[in-house]
Amino acid sequence: MSALTAGTFPEAAVRERARVGAAAAFPAVADYGRALFGAPSAEPTGDELDAARLVPPVFVPERLEKLIDLAREPLHGDVELGTEVGGFTSPLPLYLSAFGSTQVASADLGQAASAQAGALGVPMVIGENVVPVNGYGRLDGGGGRSLLGRISAYARAVPDGVGGVVVQQSTEDADAEVWNLVYSDPSARPLLDSGRLGFELKVGQGAKPGLGGLTVVDAADADRLSGQFAVEHVFGAGSGRALRCASPGTFTEEILRQQIRLMRNNFPRARVWVKLPPGRDVAVAAAVAWEAGADAVTVDGAEGGSGWAPTSFLSGVGLPLAECLRRIAGPAGCLLASGRVWEGSRAAKCLAAGARAVGLGRAALIAVDEDPVAGLTRLVECLSLELRLLISALGKYRVSALTPDDLWSPTGWAVPARAAVGTVTG
Amino acid sequence: MDTTSAADAATPRPATTLPGSPREHLSSPTTRAVLRLQHTVLDAAREHLGGAGFTELLPPIIGPVTDPGARGAKQVDVDYYGHRYKLMTSAILYKQASLTAFDRIFCIAPNVRLEPLETSSTSRHLAEFHQIDVEIAHASRDDAMAVAEGLVAHVLRRVVERSAGELEVLGRDPDAFADLLSGEPFERRTHTAAVADLHGLGHDQNPDAEIDWAGEAVLSAKSSRPFFLTDYPKGSRGFYDKENPARPGRLLNFDLLAPEGYGELCSGSEREHEYGTIIARMRETGENPAKYGWYLEMVRAGIPGSAGFGIGLERLTRYIAGLESVWQASAYPKVPGVVSP
Numbered sequence: 001m002s003a004l005t006a007g008t009f010p011e012a013a014v015r016e017r018a019r020v021g022a023a024a025a026f027p028a029v030a031d032y033g034r035a036l037f038g039a040p041s042a043e044p045t046g047d048e049l050d051a052a053r054l055v056p057p058v059f060v061p062e063r064l065e066k067l068i069d070l071a072r073e074p075l076h077g078d079v080e081l082g083t084e085v086g087g088f089t090s091p092l093p094l095y096l097s098a099f100g101s102t103q104v105a106s107a108d109l110g111q112a113a114s115a116q117a118g119a120l121g122v123p124m125v126i127g128e129n130v131v132p133v134n135g136y137g138r139l140d141g142g143g144g145r146s147l148l149g150r151i152s153a154y155a156r157a158v159p160d161g162v163g164g165v166v167v168q169q170s171t172e173d174a175d176a177e178v179w180n181l182v183y184s185d186p187s188a189r190p191l192l193d194s195g196r197l198g199f200e201l202k203v204g205q206g207a208k209p210g211l212g213g214l215t216v217v218d219a220a221d222a223d224r225l226s227g228q229f230a231v232e233h234v235f236g237a238g239s240g241r242a243l244r245c246a247s248p249g250t251f252t253e254e255i256l257r258q259q260i261r262l263m264r265n266n267f268p269r270a271r272v273w274v275k276l277p278p279g280r281d282v283a284v285a286a287a288v289a290w291e292a293g294a295d296a297v298t299v300d301g302a303e304g305g306s307g308w309a310p311t312s313f314l315s316g317v318g319l320p321l322a323e324c325l326r327r328i329a330g331p332a333g334c335l336l337a338s339g340r341v342w343e344g345s346r347a348a349k350c351l352a353a354g355a356r357a358v359g360l361g362r363a364a365l366i367a368v369d370e371d372p373v374a375g376l377t378r379l380v381e382c383l384s385l386e387l388r389l390l391i392s393a394l395g396k397y398r399v400s401a402l403t404p405d406d407l408w409s410p411t412g413w414a415v416p417a418r419a420a421v422g423t424v425t426g
Numbered sequence: 427m428d429t430t431s432a433a434d435a436a437t438p439r440p441a442t443t444l445p446g447s448p449r450e451h452l453s454s455p456t457t458r459a460v461l462r463l464q465h466t467v468l469d470a471a472r473e474h475l476g477g478a479g480f481t482e483l484l485p486p487i488i489g490p491v492t493d494p495g496a497r498g499a500k501q502v503d504v505d506y507y508g509h510r511y512k513l514m515t516s517a518i519l520y521k522q523a524s525l526t527a528f529d530r531i532f533c534i535a536p537n538v539r540l541e542p543l544e545t546s547s548t549s550r551h552l553a554e555f556h557q558i559d560v561e562i563a564h565a566s567r568d569d570a571m572a573v574a575e576g577l578v579a580h581v582l583r584r585v586v587e588r589s590a591g592e593l594e595v596l597g598r599d600p601d602a603f604a605d606l607l608s609g610e611p612f613e614r615r616t617h618t619a620a621v622a623d624l625h626g627l628g629h630d631q632n633p634d635a636e637i638d639w640a641g642e643a644v645l646s647a648k649s650s651r652p653f654f655l656t657d658y659p660k661g662s663r664g665f666y667d668k669e670n671p672a673r674p675g676r677l678l679n680f681d682l683l684a685p686e687g688y689g690e691l692c693s694g695s696e697r698e699h700e701y702g703t704i705i706a707r708m709r710e711t712g713e714n715p716a717k718y719g720w721y722l723e724m725v726r727a728g729i730p731g732s733a734g735f736g737i738g739l740e741r742l743t744r745y746i747a748g749l750e751s752v753w754q755a756s757a758y759p760k761v762p763g764v765v766s767p
Contacts, residue, residue: 169712180500184542186763192544201712228716250709258710261661265635266498269544293634 009362014342017382018367018375024382025344025389047303047340048322049349052409060395076392081384083399085357086296086334087271088123088164088196092384093351093399097304097338097359098127098168098200098275112372113364114150118157120380125166125200125273125298125359126150131178147178148187155191165191166198166273170213170249183267197270198295201259203251203285204277206304206339209318212246214309253288260292271295273336278302278319283327290333296356297331299324301339304361325353329404342379344386352402443751445759448767452757459595460755463585464743466592468534470584471558474577480560481528485517485535491717493518495664497636499539513538516736518666519721521561522697525730529563534739541762548639549751550689552740553760560694561734567668567678567696570733571654574682574692575612577737578652582606585746598748602686605651612682613653620645620655636662637681639689647687656680665707667695682737684745691742694735701726 017024027037066074083093096117099110110126117124131147147167154165165188169178179199182188191197208214222231222242230245256274263272274289275298276282286297301321319327321339328335337350338359347358360379367375391399394406445451452458472482488504493516502513514520517535524531535557545551560577562569582603585593593600615623617637624631624641631641636658645655657676660669667679679695698704704725708715715722743755753759760766 177500180498180540183498184500184540184762186543189543249714252709255706255709258661259712261634261659262711264632265662268632268635268638 009340009366010342011366014363014366014379015370017343017379018370019378021378021381022385025386048320048409048411049346049353051411052322052349052407054345054348054352054390054394054406055408056393056406057395062397062401063395066397074392074397076385076388079388079391079397079399081387081399083356084334085123086164086166086198086273086336088198089162090123090357091121091162092380093347093355093357093387094120094122094380094383095166095336095357095359096122096124096364097298097300097361098125098202099361099365109365109368109372110150111153112368113376114153115157116368116374116376117364118154118163119159120377121159121162122380123164123166123198124154125168125275127168131181147182148185151182151188151191155187158196160194164196164198164271166200166271168200168202168275170202170246179263179267179270183270192269195269195271198273199263199267199270200273200275200298201263202275203256204248204279204300205275206278206300206302206318206321208309208313209277209279209302210248211309211313212248213244214246215244216241217244218242251285253284256285256288257292260289260294264293273298275300278304278321278324278339280319282319282324283329286328286335287332290331294333296334296336298336298338298359299328300359301337304339304359321350322353325350325355329354331356342383344383344390347383348387348390348402349407351399352406353404356400444761444764445753445766448758451759455595456754457757459592460743460747460749461757463589463592463596463747464739464755466585466589467581467739467743467746470581471532471534471577473584474580475532475560478530478573478576480530480532483524483528483531483533485520485533485559486514487536488513489520490719491519491721492516493664494711494713495666496539496541499541502538502540515539516557517559518664518736519718521559521734522666522699522729522732523721523724525561525563525732526724529730530561532558532560535559535736543763545639546762546764550639550741550744551762552752552756553762554758555741555752555756556739557736558739558742559734559736561732563730563732565696565731565733567656567680567694567733570694570696570735571614571680571682574680574694574735574737575652578682578691578742579607581742582746593747596747596749598746602748603746605685608651610651612651613649614680615653615655616657617655617659617676618657634659634661642683642689643687646683646685646689649683649685652682652684652691654680654682660710663693663695665704665711665713666697668698669703669707678733680735682735684741686745688741688745690738691745692735692737694733696733697731699725699729699731 063074081092083090085095151165167178167182188197219240225231225244232243234243235241260272272294273296274294276285278301282299289297301324302318303320321337331354334356335354336357336359337355338361341347341358341360342363350358364376367379488511490511492501492512492514496515501515504511504513514537516537517533537557538554541551541553560573586600586603620637621631621633627644629641629644658679660675660677663677663679667677670676670678681690682692683689684691698707705715740752740755744752749755753761758767
């Protein structure tokens with residue numbers, strides 16, 4: 001365990017799950033038979049997904065179907081969690097999100113997370129900053145922390161037929177040609193040949209919609225990077241540190257559409273993912289992406305992200321994930337959602353609101369920080385059990401069967417008419 | 427009679443052999459005949475273009491930026507006194523810039539592209555190759571296609587006249603070029619029509635993308651002389667191919683395909699040359715305009731509208747010589763992914 005902290009995240013609960021796994025889905029077993037339990041007194045929450053509840057029905061026709069299928073009463077263990085995630089087969093409706101543009105994500109935690117995600121068979125996104133910070137790992141000796149080191153750690157662990165690695169690229173690292181490198185690299189070939197390589201176009205991110213990547217660099221790096229990035233000395237001359245700012249990139253409907261088509265043209269054997277920020281026109285952008293052939297659209301809610309961002313953005317910019325999901329209602333393709341997901345209830349709510357799978361970002365990072373060998377595996381084990389319990393309680397036995405009817409919100413979960421491509425909501 | 431079925435051609439013929447040692451390769455009678463034939467091709471190209479008022483320029487080998495339009499291929503970085511330079515993947519940016527010196531230019535340009543490994547089995551990709559690059563100021567796509575057609579016909583005429591001995595060594599029947607040299611214009615077909623043809627043949631071609639290699643081979647195998655494919659969709663080519671104002675989403679560009687299954691010989695287009703349009707097209711192709719500083723400065727100050735093309739020299743040689751693999755048309759071949767001198 002390192003000095004990694006996540007003060008704005010349920011860090012202690014995630015660490016507990018990383019240590020004890022599925023047992024953390026329940027109150028302490030030592031209290032069984034002695035303590036009285038019940039719903040906790042309602043705590044006001046600003047998060048609409050947290051405030052929403054999953055609402056099992058009394059009548060459960062899909063359970064009857066399952067009962068007929070099994071010739072016995074179904075249980076939560078009969079829930080099938082396997083699904084297709086952005087063109088990959090995944091045993092769980094989960095994927096590993098890219099870790100943010102911080103030194104946090106650059107440490108060996110990335111490699112530990114890669115190996116565990118691979119063993120779990122869930123898709124994994126590798127962040128756009130890995131190459132500029134840790135190198136390719138081909139001639140530059142970046143070793144396991146490099147991009148190719150992360151890919152290799154995943155590929156060594158992943159079982160046949162499941163999972164996939166998705167490599168992110170943003171406007172600035174078009175210069176580094178990350179996708180071209182991976183697509184032509186021998187070490188990525190087994191994934192490519194088995195249809196398990198993808199590329200994610202990073203249009204934006206949850207923590208700072210409208211801004212590009214921000215990292216704090218030391219003085220030496222500031223000089224080196226000043227040719228490519230804006231470097232601002234906001235921390236004072238004596239701090240020895242500076243702020244490196246990347247641009248968010250300029251997008252219009254046509255730019256997004258054509259970038260996706262070019263990805264499909266240039267990398268015909270790779271899956272194409274698009275990561276959107278929680279912008280007010282997120283539904284239009286998602287529709288453009290699917291129409292242009294994206295295999296998945298990832299929406300990062302404003303509560304997402306592990307990276308460095310101005311506090312004004314963390315507290316007051318961007319749509320919450322719940323509102324993103326509401327605006328995209330009835331997605332025309334594979335929708336992936338991320339933003340503060342770490343346990344089954346929030347994951348199930350996202351799935352009910354239209355997402356095909358949910359991304360683990362900070363939760364995964366904390367889990368591997370707690371235990372680099374099995375922390376993520378245990379966290380996912382607990383989350384999977386919760387998903388099975390919740391989905392079966394809703395009288396359903398496939399993740400794709402969840403619908404907004406399974407959700408109740410104090411403010412309602414009204415679904416607006418879907419915005420047509422070419423219009424801007426908000 | 428061409429007995430290649432569509433199904434056979436749809437599977438790129440694997441290179442059954444890879445280059446031997448440099449000594450074996452260079453001293454083989456086949457290689458010698460091919461390289462002499464290639465010499466005739468270059469002579470004829472220079473003769474034809476020089477006679478048509480083109481000035482030959484020697485293109486740069488490294489620069490701060492190069493053509494990003496190579497499908498999935500990695501560029502090679504060069505440490506230029508601490509600045510990241512690139513080996514040229516094509517001369518396109520310099521071709522446009524050079525029109526501020528002369529209205530009609532050509533070069534025999536070396537290119538390096540670290541192609542995806544899957545191209546090692548297409549028989550038609552090299553990581554290091556040359557192009558006969560042509561650019562014409564104030565010209566339309568039709569003008570450029572006419573020059574390309576005239577150039578290929580002239581080269582073939584000279585090869586038949588001057589290289590009969592080499593063709594014989596290679597077992598290549600000069601009658602294979604009779605249709606090409608008949609004086610009939612090369613056929614033109616749109617990308618849309620080609621996609622429809624391929625779908626009709628059961629080939630799963632993405633309508634928004636380049637014709638894939640297997641699809642090209644299918645189309646090429648059905649023809650007895652070179653033919654043009656035109657009007658590729660935006661999103662399949664670099665930012666410099668001009669979008670057709672009359673057909674948004676379609677480019678004023680073309681490929682020239684060789685017959686007999688040999689596939690693409692040449693790509694060309696009318697060029698974008700307006701500053702604002704180029705910036706927007708750069709973004710549409712995922713590029714960061716900041717790295718194109720010198721080029722955009724020139725464009726902003728004004729470069730002529732133009733059209734041009736690049737013919738792959740080794741591919742043209744392969745077609746003329748009737749070779750199984752394009753590497754046979756290089757003295758020091760670099761097959762993608764294969765470590766070789």
